[in-house]
Amino acid sequence: xxxxxxxAETMKYSNYRRLIEELRIxxxxxxxxxxxxxxxxxxxxxxxxxxxNQGLLVEGSSIALKSSGRSSIALKxxxxxxxxxxxxxxxxxxxxxLFDFCGNELTCEHxxxxxxxxxxxxxxxxxxxxxxxxxxxxxxxGAFIGIGVGAPGPINVEAxxxxxxxxxxxxxxxxxxxxxxxRYHCPVTLKNDACTHALSELFYGVKxxxxxxxxxxxxxGLGAGLVLNRHLNESxxxxxxxxGHTTIDINGRRCKCGNIGCAELYATLxxxxxxxxxxxxxxxxxxxxxxxxxxGMPEARQVVEREAFYLTTLIVNTxxxxxxxxxxxxxxxxxxxxxxxxxxxxxxxxxxxxxxxxHPVDIITSSIxxxxxxxxxxxxxxxxxxxxxxxxxxxxxxxxxAN
Ligand SMILES: [Zn+2]
Numbered sequence: 001x002x003x004x005x006x007x008a009e010t011m012k013y014s015n016y017r018r019l020i021e022e023l024r025i026x027x028x029x030x031x032x033x034x035x036x037x038x039x040x041x042x043x044x045x046x047x048x049x050x051x052x053n054q055g056l057l058v059e060g061s062s063i064a065l066k067s068s069g070r071s072s073i074a075l076k077x078x079x080x081x082x083x084x085x086x087x088x089x090x091x092x093x094x095x096x097x098l099f100d101f102c103g104n105e106l107t108c109e110h111x112x113x114x115x116x117x118x119x120x121x122x123x124x125x126x127x128x129x130x131x132x133x134x135x136x137x138x139x140x141x142g143a144f145i146g147i148g149v150g151a152p153g154p155i156n157v158e159a160x161x162x163x164x165x166x167x168x169x170x171x172x173x174x175x176x177x178x179x180x181x182x183r184y185h186c187p188v189t190l191k192n193d194a195c196t197h198a199l200s201e202l203f204y205g206v207k208x209x210x211x212x213x214x215x216x217x218x219x220x221g222l223g224a225g226l227v228l229n230r231h232l233n234e235s236x237x238x239x240x241x242x243x244g245h246t247t248i249d250i251n252g253r254r255c256k257c258g259n260i261g262c263a264e265l266y267a268t269l270x271x272x273x274x275x276x277x278x279x280x281x282x283x284x285x286x287x288x289x290x291x292x293x294x295x296g297m298p299e300a301r302q303v304v305e306r307e308a309f310y311l312t313t314l315i316v317n318t319x320x321x322x323x324x325x326x327x328x329x330x331x332x333x334x335x336x337x338x339x340x341x342x343x344x345x346x347x348x349x350x351x352x353x354x355x356x357x358x359h360p361v362d363i364i365t366s367s368i369x370x371x372x373x374x375x376x377x378x379x380x381x382x383x384x385x386x387x388x389x390x391x392x393x394x395x396x397x398x399x400x401x402a403n
Contacts, residue, residue, distance in 0.1 A: 012047075013389035015039075019047055020056065020077065020386055024203045027060050029072035048075060053403075054396045055142075056081050056101070077102050082385070082395070083140040085131055086378030087180075088371075089151040090193070090332075091167045091220040094123065096130040097371060098138055099378035103204055106138045108374055113170060123170035128183060143395055146187035147180050148380025150196035150373060152221055153240065160190055167220060187391065189380040193217060193373070194240040197330055197366070198225030199232050199383065200376035205368045206326065213326040214318055215366075216243070216311065218334040222264045228322065244268070248313045267310035269333055276303045286333045293340055301340075308344030315345065316352050319361055326362040330372070335365045 015037070022028065022036055034044040051057045060074040079102040088095045090113075097108030109130045117123045131147075152165040160177025162168070181188040191199070194217040206213060211230050217223040222244030226233040234240060244264040245257045252261025265271055269286050276283035279299050283289045292300030315327050329335065329342065345363050366372055385391050 010389060013392050015047055016051060016392060017386045019044070019051070021203075023057065023075055023077055025207045027063075027074040027076040029063060029074055031072060033075070050396075054081075054399045056395075079104055080141045082142040082145045084145050084378050084381035084385075085134070085147040085184075086374040086376070086381070087127065087131075087147060087149045088193070088373035088377050089149065089162070089168070089171050089176075090373065091152060091165070094127060094171075095371070095374055096127060096134060097374035097378065098134045098140060099375065099382075100140065101142065101382065103375055103379065103382070105371060105375065106140055107134050108371055109134070113168075118170050120170055120174060124174070124179060131184070143398065144184075144186060145385040145391065145395075146189065146381040147184060148196070148377040148382075148384070149176055149180070149188065149190045150193045150377040150380070151176070151190065152219075153192045153223065155190055155192055157190055160188070162190075165221070187381070187384055187388070189384045191380055192223065192225070192234070192240045193376075194223035194225035194330075195232055195234050196225070196376040196380060197372060198227050198240075198328075200368065200372070200379040201328065201366065202227065202230060203379065204375060205366050205372075206328070210325040210362075212322070212324045213328060214241075214315075214322075214324050215328045215330050216314070218267065218269065218311070218329060218331040220268060220270050222268050224318075226322065226324075228324075243314055243318065246314065246317060248310060263310060263314050267307060267314070269331070272303065272307045272310075275306070276300075279303060287336045290337050290340065294337060304340055305344055308341055308348055311341075312345050312348040312352075315349065315361075315363070324361065325359065326364060328364055328366050330366055332373075338365050 018037055019033060022033055030044050030048055031041055034041045055078055057075050058078045060076045062071045063074045064071050079100040081101045083098060083100050086097045086099055093110050093112050095108060095110040098106040100106060111117055111126055117126050151162050152168060154163040156163055161175050162171050164172045177188045177190050194215055198215040212228045215225040224241040224243040226241050245255060245259055245262045247259060247261045248263045248266060249261035253265055254260055255262035255265055273285055276289050283303065289300050289303050293304045342363050368375060
């Protein structure tokens with residue numbers, strides 16, 4: 001009997017999550033929700049009423065139903081129901097932002113990872129003060145549901161630690177999850193930056209346009225986050241696909257990982273810039289190279305072509321192994337004036353015979369245009385809230401007590 005009750009409870013919260021996730025993608029009516037979830041209109045109404053009472057949903061404007069042409073009330077998330085913090089840690093900066101339940105940014109602050117914030121003590125002290133100030137200044141409404149942290153791998157999700165990503169001395173070997181949860185008394189979720197971004201695409205970027213796609217994170221490192229059939233593919237420790245350590249030159253140099261000719265040796269921004277500097281000493285960073293290339297300078301175009309060639313090799317390997325519908329190239333600098341790079345990749349891809357893929361693969365950048373690193377991190381907190389029956393139950397009980 002107890003088991004049956006437990007299962008019914010689990011099923012209820014699982015349905016709440018599915019329902020809310022449909023509404024995270026778009027605002028729709030009760031009957032459309034019933035159709036998408038394969039439930040009766042009566043069953044959906046019960047769940048919707050419960051979530052309206054808890055304040056997680058609100059009724060929106062009237063919309064025309066496609067099936068009958070009649071109008072119906074659209075449901076949407078209540079942005080003021082709760083709020084969370086997103087923390088982005090990267091090799092050259094760290095940032096914290098406050099977001100509401102709909103993923104709207106309420107405030108944010110970025111800090112370059114340079115002196116005086118380049119030690120563990122000063123970096124964490126600054127991060128804490130950024131979060132404290134954000135909450136104190138905005139005074140957001142609703143319940144505080146937690147903190148999400150996106151950081152470069154390797155990380156250990158079970159231990160809640162950032163391990164030893166290259167060039168990240170201030171945060172390496174730090175228990176970021178316990179440091180934040182002890183200070184803010186809330187759930188803290190840590191994930192690899194590429195996986196973090198891939199997950200957020202499902203709700204804020206590509207949404208339901210693709211079910212399977214790869215986020216290729218090209219920065220000082222080369223990471224990848226893979227979504228297959230709308231599920232994030234990740235290891236138990238929370239690291240993404242190690243695409244950067246797959247071989248793209250069998251006669252290449254030995255990588256620090258032990259493998260030969262890894263993509264990271266050639267295609268990271270540091271690697272391609274180091275090569276570019278041997279071509280022209282003015283090619284000091286990717287943005288400058290792209291500007292020269294767009295002005296028609298052949299040497300700069302050749303550098304962009306070279307980067308496109310490396311990335312295409314990785315993309316072809318991915319497509320031949322996994323049936324993805326899109327590749328999302330991401331990274332603060334690699335997506336600067338991205339059309340030239342993307343068009344080179346698309347051309348190189350069209351020249352290769354792809355065995356497995358019977359459909360075109362879109363090569364795009366993310367449509368999340370404002371602080372995707374922070375929104376992605378905040379999305380971890382929202383995702384954890386929705387997947388935790390205990391947290392949802394506590395939230396509902398607190399709302400009932402308040403009413
Ligand atoms: Zn390697």
